[in-house]
Amino acid sequence: MASPSGLLSKPLFWLPLMLVLGTVLAAPLFGSSPSPLQSTALALLLNGTVVLSGYLFVVIFQPERF
Amino acid sequence: MTDLFQVVVFVALVLATAPVLGKHLFQVFDGQPQPLFDRWLTPLENGVLRLVGERGRPAEQAWDYLRPLLLSNLLFGLLALAFLLLQPPWLNPQGLPPMRWDTALHTAISFLTNTDQQHYTPEQSLSDLSQLGALQFLFFTSAATGLAVGFAFIRGLCGRPLGNFNSDLIRAITRVLIPLSFLFALVLLVNGAPMTLAGPVTLKTLEGADQILVRGPVAGYEAIKQIGENGGGFFGANSAHPFENPNPFTNLLAMVAMFAVPAATIDAFGRFLGNRRQATLLLLLVTVLFLALAAVAIGAEQSGNPLLAAWLSGPNLEGKEVRFGAGITALFATITTGSMTGAVNGAMDSLLPLGGLVPLFNLFLQVIFGGQGTGVAYLLVFLILTVFLTGLMVGRTPELFGRKVEKGEIVWSSLILLIHPLFVLVPAAITLAYAPTLSGISNPGSHGISQVVYEYASASANNGSGFEGLGDGTLWWNLSTIVSLLGGRYLPIAALLLLAAGFARKTKVPPGPGTLATDTALFTMVTGVVILILGALTFFPVLALGPIAEAFSLIGAP
């Protein structure tokens, strides 16, 4: 945790950040949902899928890290 | 019966020309002496090479090959774009105005990538200057780029340096594309295709109305359109137009022309490898796959629409050119999508569900002879994947052609597997999600899905045919397909070159009894199954929701 670069390489730091940020960005797409809970949930789901896909790309190009 | 006869003659012609043309391709790209050509062409080729400041040194890294490729393609694209955007009054007998920017951009990129999707009606939008200077020019360069990549990949897989892109590009044009299209253009001329720069003729029809008949330098354009697997029509009707495709004989030759170069490339690959048996087996494999798909398509179109069976017996003639008939149109559709040409002699939109499934499936696989140069490369990528999957089962780290298939090869070949899902399924899903806003889809239900998926598959596979009926001249369609066009062209090219360069650097292991032989009937069959399963598994859901659901709805399933 000492250096900022060490912090940035920690998935525990940027993963929640990406999830929250992406969800906020994607939420308007599901504005027509009956409840705000559902629109948030769907936005989170969509964003989670994108993040998961990004994770898979990391695995594909740097399999040694896993 | 005539369909069967045509199929037999067609396949016989393709298989017969493959070794002849393959030997020629091998000589061209292996730099072997060709007395007939060398005398005139070598000084010319060297002159052009000097002009671009090249000495013809072979590339050491993938990037050395890729850099001139990207630079030259960028240049070609900008040149063509300028023609389309300006469309000056020269050679513009109809006085057509410049193209809209997004359509011009889409057209330039679409022809640059050997795709030739046309979101416009050519005879109403393009001057002869644009047809010749922009499109026909790109016909040659895009096909030559594909061939160059294909042979660079082959060289790498055979353990040689990748070669020199500029030299490959020039030789592909001077020794392969120009001679072949010249010959084919002559045949077309003899059969009545026009070749003129004169303006349109105005005719009085039988009803007494005026008809404007557009003419142009069609024969030359048409020849390289087919030989170079480009497919963008001089006329909106493409190969259904009598000027582009005058009679059943030229139709047969056009079909052969689409498969001739990719089939010969497979043959040339065997010569590079020094194992012609391997190439012959691959050629047979794709021929068998092709025949199976063609049988489905022809069968579907010939048996007609079951919903109409009560009133109408016989083949499905909607959207067909009656000069050719339902069966030949289905055959043509199978060939044009298999070979990534995209020329059509009928309306794809009017094919029955199973008849439409075949072209779609062809676009997904991209190896049923495949694109100019890239077809054989994709086929070999599937061979690499098959070797990796099944090769482990003989208890050795998988090897292909004496070199180990390891992480690098898998990363780059699987990237190619990912291109289609990324550039077909993702944009198709977005488009369908916002169907009312983005519009352009002319059919509700499953057929609409097929239309949208087909458009992106055609773009990403660099095929260019369309399921027409799509109002695709809009900003959204132009820009979104550009992404698929570029992604489907240059990402695989980069991956192929990286794969080949890495592969060539590996030490060769001499084969032994413990080595998995890839030139056997068994292994070739396995490769076929892997191609079908990997291709089908990825796209089965959309195929199921599109053509398959539509097929069930036709036969009135419960």
Added chain:
Amino acid sequence: MTTLQPPIFPRMPRGRRDQRRYTERPSSDGLLGRAVVQSFVKLDPRLTARNPVMFVVWCGTLVTLAATLEPRLFELSPEAPGRGFNALLSLILLATLLFANFAEALAEGRGKAQADALRRTQASTQARRLLPDGSEALVDSSALRRGDQVCVSQGEMIPADGEVVDGVAAVDESAITGESAPVLKEAGSDVASSVTGGTRVVSDMLLIRITADPGKGFIDRMIALVEGAERSKTPNEIALTVLLAVLTQVFLIAVATLPPVAAYIDSPTPVVVLVALLVALIPTTIGGLLSAIGIAGMDRVAQFNVIATSGRAVEACGDITTLVLDKTGTITLGNRLAEEFLPVGGHSERELATTAHAASWFDNTPEGKSIVRLAEKLDAVTALPMDTATGLEFSARTRMSGTDLADGNELRKGAVEAIKGFVRSRGGTVPADLDEAYERVSRLGGTPLAVCWNAEIHGVIYLKDIIKPGMRERFDQLRRMGIRSVMLTGDNAITAGVIAREAGVDDFIAEATPEDKIAVIQAEQRLGRLVAMTGDGTNDAPALAQANVGVAMNSGTQAAKEAANMVDLDSDPTKLIDIVTIGKQLLITRGALTTFSIANDVAKYFAILPALFGKAGLAPLNLMGLASPQSAILSAMVFNALIIPALVPLALKGVAFRPSTADQLLRRNLLVYGLGGLVVPFIGIKLIDLAVSALRLV
């Protein structure tokens, strides 16, 4: 001394290979229990994220769990599956994860148990450290450093790895080798001077120079290896991981893009069902078993009493195309015995025998002793004053040994070429019939030793070589696997040729010096071949390091063991063949399960798609006639989960491997795992569906 190295494999296990007993496995009590606990511990996302396929399942489980808590979280339509269905699905997905974790934990557990057994030998002991002034100090074994000298006497534990400096003693090494017979350790000998920490001196006393710092000894490294602490993915595993990640990515995109496509034709796609479809399609079977296969491979090697320094080495074994073997001790029994005296140059047999007797007087090798015995049998005992004579040791460079008498006479015996050179350098001539005798011995497959008295050659001793039983079959097997064997020997070309033919090796290098080994390996590698070799001497170390797979004998020197990537605790050079088989099995198992996993997808599509899109008119795709959409989905998922534990035994034991050509193997495995992978799920899913609907689960 003879022209060749002394016999080096003092503890060759006897009897037929398949009847030999190896170390009893450490008890497996509690193994299952620990594996169960571990499979829950491994649910930690930080651990799961190391396995891309299972991580996707993990994420999917989160989604279904959320949908269980609130079934209307993601769905609009009233037809969406209810809480009961979601809960069942979550349970099945969780089970899938647990099964995969269990497989890995089970494989690791077996290694851990072995490591625990080893660790028990490591209990801290007291050591008598020798101080520079000659006195002894009692120190803890953990305080010993490289270069210290310790004294270990009868009944005491050797505190750390080291070299014997002085003394001769029997050492019980059963703690690491499982072999109960003690081994003789003595100073100066190339192979018998290295001792391992944790073994016990059972007689006499040894002075040992420590060669390893605490925590870096042989046993420490073994523990780390069998525990998998240093386990990193092998190249092939990495490549396979990439492929699995790509397939997962492809299916993720295919499934994630489905909802808008399906919505276009008004066919809602419940999120939980999409998760089920995704998990069914991604290669969970191989994804869940991949690491277990690798760990089990290392473990199987360990069961053969071989310690591999890395999984990479085991995997490389499968690729070996050339096997470089020493003749002596590997192909032939270590000891060659004098069979006959062949006098030349007009000397009598008795004359020759007497000279040979004198020349071998100081030679303590079995060969030397057998010459003495044969001479004594002929009553040809030397009358020379041996008490004033001095012995000349054999060296690989001179390739001869002998006796120097006090009066300046030099008696030599050794390789014929070496003796010829010796004689010429002393101004003598080579008798005409020497070559005849030499060839006669060579053609019999024996080793000819020339004997000379100063510049005069007296004759040739016929040393008989005995090929180990069963070698021919082993080399035949190797050949069928596509592995070429090369025999290295110091013998002349004719002898080597005869032995090579009799043993059935493919090639041989005669009159080889230790330096030739590395040259042979490099030459083979230049041709792109992967080379395995066994060795034990210090002069083998460079060659062991150069070889793609180097197997050092445990009886060998520390240098050899450090250079090698495997150590055979039984010191049985022919075991390389078993290791090759394990390496191949490892790769086959991986390939077979991958093929099986992908082939399974076809049936799963036919189970789930018609269930998902029944409304869109895809019901006719329900080829299996599954009872209801929900039961179809559950059945496919249950099959997907159950197939993992069902295949655990196969993953741990490895796919059966019979030495045969690549084509035969491919055909057989494709039939079983390819075709089987297509057919089995159709049957399995149908059966589970029958059970699910009979139990009225949905």
